[in-house]
Structure formats: C-alpha cells, structure tokens
Amino acid sequence: MSLTDASAEAEHVPEEAPAVRGKGPWRLAWERLARDRAAMVSLGVIAVIVLLALLAPVFAAITGHDPQAQFPETGLTPEGLPVGPGSDFWLGADSLGRDLFIRILYGARISLLVGLLSTLLATVFGIVAGMVAGFYGGWVDGVLARVLDVVLSFPYLLVAIVLVAALGASVPLMIFVIAFFSFAAMARVVRGQTIAYKEREFIEAARSMGAGKVRTMFVDVVPNLIAPVTVLATLLIPTSIVFEATLSFLGLGVDPRTASWGAILADSVDFYRVAPGLLVFPALMLLLTTLSFNLLGDGIRDALDPRSDRLLPGK
C-alpha cells in the first residue's frame, strides 16, 4: 500500500483556526493523526466493528436467530453440511445450524471485550511494575526485572493451555491469562522510560521542592509515559484478540456455545471445502480488526513522536 501526498487528504485536515492560538501537544498530535489516511480509515473500521458488536442483539431480533439457537432443519442439509448465504441465514450457517452472521457479531463482542479489557489490565500492571522497577532501582529493580524476564520467556501458549485446562474455560480467566502474558512487554518499556526520565532536570527540580517518591512518580513521570504506553497498548489489543482466537481455536477458550471468532475458525477446519464462508468471514473480521488496530497504533506512534522516521511516507 502506498499513500499519496497531502492533496488527496484535504478532507481530513481540520479547519485552520482563524485566530492565532497556541496548540497543545495533544492537539498537534491529533492533527498529525488526522492527516494519516491509513490511521483514519482504520479508526473508521474499528468504529464500524464496535457498532456492529453493539447492535448484535438488534440483528439477532431482525433475523430471529439467537446466537446460540441451533436450526438443524433449516441451517443444515440432511447430511449435516451447513447451508450457504441466503435470505434466512445472511452469511450461511455453522456446522450446528447456527446463524453465522449473528455469531460473528457476537464473536466481535468477545474479541473486543477480551482485547480491550486484557490490554487495560496489562497496561495498569505494566505501568505499575515498570515504574516501580525503574524508579526505585536497586534490588527492587533486580527482582522485578528478572520476574519480567521469566514471564517473557514462558512458552505462553502452553502455560495458557495448562491454566485453562486446570481451571476451566471462562472469559475472566482468558482476560487474566492474556493480561498476565502481555504486561511484561509493557513493563519493560515503562521501566526503560522511567529510568531515562528520573535523571532529567525536571524530576530533580520536583525533588528539590520536596516532592515524595510516589508523588514524583505519578505527577511528574506518568504524563511522560502516556505517549509510549498509548502506542504499545494500541498494538497490544490486536495481539490479545489473536491470542483469544487462538485459545478458542484450540477449544480452550470460552464455553463452546459462546460465539467466538477462533471457535468458528476451528469449526471451519472440517467444512471449509463445502462451506468456505465458515472460514472466510470470521478470518476476514479477524484480519480487519487486527490490521486496523495495528495501523491505528502505527499512526498514533507517528503522531505522538514526530521525530521518528516513517516507514511509509504519509504526509
């Protein structure tokens, strides 16, 4: 993909303020982001997916197909093959005669819920752990940094499979597992940034004015972490979504009755030759969602850090 020059992006450029007015760093970042066409399209795609997820019950009511209701008479051939797209089943049915379209919409809810919540959790843990390690240094840093190394070196999929097998599949467990394996990456970045910042003059100034360590951390350091953390979090969301899909694909995700993209993809393994929709539609949704979040994350990084070089010329 290549992006054309600014002339084609005129409609994305916010109107120039008539009066001369100072622009804050966030406003400047937004303006840069708004000029990034890929990021804006991605944002739009994400908005549509969120909207579809929110409206899932409405579509369920229109079609009369509950996401868990099975229609073996109408959704399957007598030989048990799923019917293709049509007026009754818009995208066809799955191998138990459930409405694929409705299940994909409900699957979006699971994906977004797991993606966002686990990222939130990972971010909070990551910031706390990384900041404590970076700010206090010494043995605290030593211990925390080694713990992070251990977490990062885990074969995370195996551990996740064992945990799910031992404790039973559920959405909260899934969120926790994904957060646990994502927070270390976040913590490392935060730790590095904190170490860099804590030697800077403005921290020294705060200290010299009598600010305590906790206050310095949260009032002076945290605002400087927002940019890298935002970028990383945006990029963690698609990773988490794929992780959830992977676990569900292996039959270790949520309850099998709950619609999930990974579970639908697992179902398609036996049927993709006769019902390609079972493979194509959830895969497309997964691709669109992860691609959008990744491109948006890229855009945010560029917007927040104008010094960094872009891989693709965007302006």
Added chain:
Amino acid sequence: MKIRDGVALAAIVMVAAACGGHEDHALPGGGGIPQPGGTLKVVGSGDVDHLDPSSSYTVVAYNLNRTWTRQLVTYPASNDFEKAIAVVPDVAESLPEISGDGRTYTFKIRQGVRWNTKPARQVTAADFVRGLKRLANPVQPSGGISYYTQTIEGMQEFFNAFQKAPKTAAGIAHFMAANQIKGVRAVDAATLEIRLTNKASDFLNIMALPFASPAPVEYEKFVPDGPDFRQNTISLGPYQIGNYQAGRTILLVRNPSWNQEADPVRHQYVDRIQITLGQESADVVQQLLEAGLSDLSWDQPVPTSAIQRLNGDPGFHVYEGSSLNPFLVFNLQSPNNNRALADVKVRQAINYAVNKVAIAQIFGGPRLNTVVEGAIPPGSIGFDADVKPYMVPGHTGDPAKCRTMLAQAGVSGLVLQFPYRTTGNHAKVAQSIAGDLGKCGITSNLIATSPDDFYGRYLSSVAKSREGKWDIGGPGWLPDWYGNNGRSVVVPLFDGRNYTEGSTNYGAYNNPAVNALIDKALTAGTESAAAGYWKEANAMIMADAPIVPVISQNVPTFHSSRVQNAVYSPLSQQFDYTQLWLG
C-alpha cells in the same frame, strides 16, 4: 470396547443395501480373477495400542492381527453381515466338539499351520495353552481378560496368582511352566480341551477374538508387548512383520511358511503392505486416496464433509454398524439438584428431549447413522425394534413433553454438570444436547476435558461420580464382537454388580432383576435362548432409563481405484488386507 479418539469410529457391518440382498454393493471391490503382486499402501495417524495380540485392543490392531496371527476359530471374509459374524474354523480343523453338558470344548489343530520359525514348525495345542496363559500376565494383562476369567474354569484363579509373579520375562516364563489353568489342557500336540465354568453360547465368539491367538515358545524370551517382543514377532498368517518402527511405519511382507491349503479364510494376493503413520488429517488421507497415492486409510475416517460429495463414487461404501455412539449416560449417584437424576421420571423426561436427528447430522446424516431407541443397538443380540418407550415421531425431540414430565416429577431449575471431550465431534454433540436440554428448562454446565480425563476424572471415577462432578456425559460404546455379544454390551454397560473404579457402567446403574436376566442369558445353552433373555433385559433397562440411546454409527469407508475385491471386516471396521488385490 470403549471408543478411543482418533480410531475410526463406529461398528458392525452389514451390506449397505441390506434390504435388497445381493446388490452391486455385495462385492464392493468387484471380485473377478485375483491378480497377485504389488504393494498395498496404507496411510493413517497413530500406532497400534499394542502389537502383542494378547493385549491389542483397537480396531486398527485387529486389522493388522488378521494378517499375521490366527486363532482356533475366526470370522470369514464376507460382505454379507450375517455370514461375516458367524464363527468358522481357522487353525482348528473344524468347529469344536462340545460335550453333553455344554461345558467341554475339544479342538483339533489343523495340520500344515506353521510358525515362520527357521525351520518352520507346526502349530500345536501347547501353543494355544501358552497363548491363553499369557493373557493373564502381570506386565501387560489383556484388556479382554474378563471374557476368559468369566468362562474358562480356573482362569480367574490363574489370573490372580499370576499377578504376584515377577514382572520379568524369566519370571513370567517360570510361572507359566509351573502353573496350569485348570480348565485348559493340551491332550496331545493336535488336541486342545477347554472346560468352562458354565454353559456359554458365546464362547466361540470369545475364542475368535485376536486375544486367543497361539504363542510360540520363543515369546517366553520377551516381556509381553515389550520393545524386544515388537522386533521379534513370529507369524502364522499370510504375512509377517518385516519392519516395525513405533509410530512411523509398519511393513508387512509375504510369510513364506504360510500355505493356502492350511488357511480356509485368508489369502496372500499383494506382495507387501506398507503402512505409513503420522498423517493426522483425515482430509489429507482422503485426498491421498482419491489421488491414488495411497490405497486405504489405516485409522482416519472418511471426513464427514466429504460424504455428500462421495455418494456414488465406486470407492465409497457405507457398512451398517452396531454401536451406541454416542449415547447420553446419567450419573445416578450424583448428589446435585437434590438427587434429581436418581428419579426415573426425570431421566425419562430427558429421554424425550434429545434431538437424535441433529446428532446424526453431526456425524454425516441418516445414511451414516441409525437412530437408536433401545439400550441394545441393532446388530447386537437382544436388539428389539419394538422397544422404543420414549420415541418421538421423527426422532427430533419433544421439549414440551420433557417440560411437562419434569413438572409432574416436581423438578425445576435443573443445572447439570456436563463434561465433554474437546476432540473430534464431541464438543458439537455436547452443544447440541445442551441446546435440547435448554429448550426444556435444563441448564448445562459444559466442562471441557481431555479424552483421558473425561473417563479418568469424570465418568469412570467412583469418587468423582459420588461427589457429583458430572451429571450427564456423552461416551460411546462399540461391542467387541457382533451378534451373540451381550457379554460385550449389556454386561459392561448395565451390570451393576461389578461397579468399581474404571467401570464402564458409568452411571452405576444396578437393577437386581436385570442382573438376574444377565446371568440367565450368559449361561443359556443356545444363542436363541440367550436372545430372549437379552431382549427382556433391554426392555427392563429402558424402563429405568439409565441412558438416552442416541445413534448407532455406520461405517463409511473409501479405497483407491486400484483396490479390487474389497471385503469389509466388521471386527476391525476396515477392508480385510488378506482378501484384496490391486488392479
């Protein structure tokens, strides 16, 4: 036998067009003039469970056994189901002479049946005695040992004593030399006499199982089924194992010591049989067969999604099965829901709820599956098409009836613990049944398990069953043989007297009246007398509703276009390698 995952599912045979008699399906490979030679290429996923016939207990191992082991009596090769399940002489010259009290069987060994030792050696009655003794060895006792301890005089005592012997090749050999099974005697080299504890009309079926293979004296040098044994098998069938690499490859080559005159059942048409393992995808196996790159599938079923497309293909055949696979079993010991499942009315209500057609669809639809309404499936003794107490027209379930009956039983808000295996179609079956139960107001708590845990930590665990870790489950059952097989269907599933850890009577069903009928059936002198008792037991069990029978799976099979004279073996659920040739 308990159905293992990954092993071709389903059961017995019967020519697909049974009602039409001899239609073109009667000789699926086409028959014709045999053309010897060539290499039969077989492809599949997993190794045999055991190579030693005394302990091998899966359909794939049975099919392998057919090529290199033989028994006193066996099943003939026939695509006519009734013929294929009737015992015929094999190493025995003829069917045994049975004494007047029905308890002593005398077998005469056929001359010319030889081990492929150097030099080749005649098989003797002593080899069969050794074979029966080895079933009770303490290292790898046969999974089918109970069939022999239940019937042969002194076998139980011999088994008990053998378990205390040292678990070494020398210790085992020494014990076998020093101890005899009271009821088994080699009268002379060519005469074997077996005395039973009671009359048993199914004894020849038990002797036709591969467990009852003879064992040459050389086997005493090895621990049963040990690695040394696996590299030193001795054959008396048309083929011998030329190369065995666990989990990777099995090569069968012609056995030069075998001769056609001394084998009324098997043939030696192809030169070699090359079995390649490690192909985990049923889809890929099917593609290999259709492309002619392989000839037969070792253990992978024809993919369900391919069935519709394959209809009419000359290589595709469906043989009628006899199994309860799956069925829904109730944990009668569960303390959950105020012991609701101990109430027969609740179990009867749930019998009405299940949509059996939907589950048949999961396994490929009506041609591949027969809906079952009784505790004994068609093709097994005691099957009674008239016993269908909970039949719903169309077999699609009647949630309203279920609701009414639950209300009459004074039960509401049932929450059932429902473990299921994450492999194969089990998750779909669980979801389908959970959906049916939901329609009559029953909540299912689906619990994902591995295949081993499904039995070990749920269905077959006495403690977990009593704790209520599970309420309902969907296991499968495949009889060890067909026809006169009550000992392999009703006894393991419904005889409550033997309920113990690892039991296959998962729900701990125990009805003294049924147990009494079982005893009468097992000791009946004739098959027809036994059949009457089994039918009575079937009706009585269904009145108690300890299970929901769902479907009996038929067996879809496929062979490459090279394969001629494909004859299906019910016992091993595959085409018999010793009958076919390559065109």
